[in-house]
Amino acid sequence: MPKIGDIALPDFPLLLAPMEDVSDPPFRALCKEQGADVVYTEFISSEGLIRDAAKSVIKLDIYEKERPVGIQIFGAELDSMLQAVDIVEKSNPDIIDINFGCPVKKVVCKNAGAGILRDIPLMVKLTEAMVKRTKLPVTVKTRLGWDTNSIKIVEVAERLQDVGIKAISIHGRTRVQMYKGEADWKPIAAVKNNPRMHIPVFGNGDVDTPEAAVRMRDDFGLDGAMIGRASIGNPWFFKQVKHYFKTARHLAPPTMEERVEAARRHLQMAIDWKGEKLGVFETRRHYTNYFKGIPHFKEYRMKMVTSDDAADVFAAFDEVLEKFGDFQFA
Numbered sequence: 507m508p509k510i511g512d513i514a515l516p517d518f519p520l521l522l523a524p525m526e527d528v529s530d531p532p533f534r535a536l537c538k539e540q541g542a543d544v545v546y547t548e549f550i551s552s553e554g555l556i557r558d559a560a561k562s563v564i565k566l567d568i569y570e571k572e573r574p575v576g577i578q579i580f581g582a583e584l585d586s587m588l589q590a591v592d593i594v595e596k597s598n599p600d601i602i603d604i605n606f607g608c609p610v611k612k613v614v615c616k617n618a619g620a621g622i623l624r625d626i627p628l629m630v631k632l633t634e635a636m637v638k639r640t641k642l643p644v645t646v647k648t649r650l651g652w653d654t655n656s657i658k659i660v661e662v663a664e665r666l667q668d669v670g671i672k673a674i675s676i677h678g679r680t681r682v683q684m685y686k687g688e689a690d691w692k693p694i695a696a697v698k699n700n701p702r703m704h705i706p707v708f709g710n711g712d713v714d715t716p717e718a719a720v721r722m723r724d725d726f727g728l729d730g731a732m733i734g735r736a737s738i739g740n741p742w743f744f745k746q747v748k749h750y751f752k753t754a755r756h757l758a759p760p761t762m763e764e765r766v767e768a769a770r771r772h773l774q775m776a777i778d779w780k781g782e783k784l785g786v787f788e789t790r791r792h793y794t795n796y797f798k799g800i801p802h803f804k805e806y807r808m809k810m811v812t813s814d815d816a817a818d819v820f821a822a823f824d825e826v827l828e829k830f831g832d833f834q835f836a
């Protein structure tokens with residue numbers, strides 16, 4: 507069974523990927539309830555944390571019920587990253603994760619995120635210093651390389667392991683690919699097959715069906731799957747994959763009642779966390795996916811995504827259940 511430091515995990519754990527504006531505490535809690543074995547926060551700027559920028563600091567909030575939880579930080583300045591480690595530790599997460607994979611221009615141009623894949627010695631130096639700074643297990647999330655001509659992930663993963671990281675998650679694309687094409691899991695399997703590797707190697711990218719998770723486990727021999735987009739609006743995905751692992755059968759899709767209940771709880775947790783105004787606003791983006799596939803749904807979706815008043819949104823959920831309660835999801 508894989509372990510991240512002292513954190514024992516089940517066979518082939520499923521990890522919720524860090525996702526900006528998605529992997530917030532309410533969503534992480536829902537995914538955890540549905541079987542995610544480890545959850546990660548969205549990336550948090552080390553510079554933002556040091557400036558005490560409210561937007562960054564609120565991202566450090568974690569609920570007890572979502573443990574084990576990793577807080578992910580990004581940056582490329584040694585001093586800032588070390589100070590950020592000290593700040594993150596105060597929130598008492600189970601894991602500190604370093605983002606060496608974000609492909610966005612404003613991040614990579616500062617050498618942070620996937621930008622650091624052009625400077626492996628800096629990547630190793632930063633990681634080593636961060637590992638030394640904390641007693642918490644440090645994990646890394648990265649991509650295959652900067653571009654297809656510079657894929658050195660086997661060597662990179664080994665060097666990061668040798669400076670003390672406790673697990674690595676690898677997205678099977680390069681920075682240049684962004685999100686295009688298909689994720690290539692072969693180089694990730696090469697990392698796992700390196701006889702010197704002894705930390706867990708988690709695969710990431712395009713695990714969007716239970717069958718894909720089985721392939722990642724059985725054909726590529728990875729230690730677990732990190733799941734991103736397939737969970738957006740579908741926290742049940744973790745349960746669906748685990749059910750398929752056990753039975754080789756697909757779990758029935760969640761009923762309308764379960765979907766409405768999830769939407770209600772999501773909204774309530776968001777309100778409890780950030781207050782009514784922000785809670786209502788930030789939960790909007792999740793509804794489309796919760797209720798995907800229902801014909802003539804626009805009127806109800808509009809009610810959910812245009813009202814600033816939580817009572818109106820809760821009332822819209824009741825209406826949806828009343829009107830579409832018997833709808834059979836494919």
Ligand SMILES: Cc1cc2nc3c(=O)[nH]c(=O)nc-3n(C[C@H](O)[C@H](O)[C@H](O)COP(=O)(O)O)c2cc1C
Nearest residue numbers: 523524525526548549605677711712713733734735
């Ligand atoms: C909306 C969104 C936000 C993301 N934000 C982050 C982030 O904050 N940190 C990170 O390491 N990766 C981030 N990613 C990348 C995902 O963690 C993951 O690597 C990628 O989506 C591929 O996995 P998937 O095919 O399962 O979605 C983000 C992806 C999406 C779609």
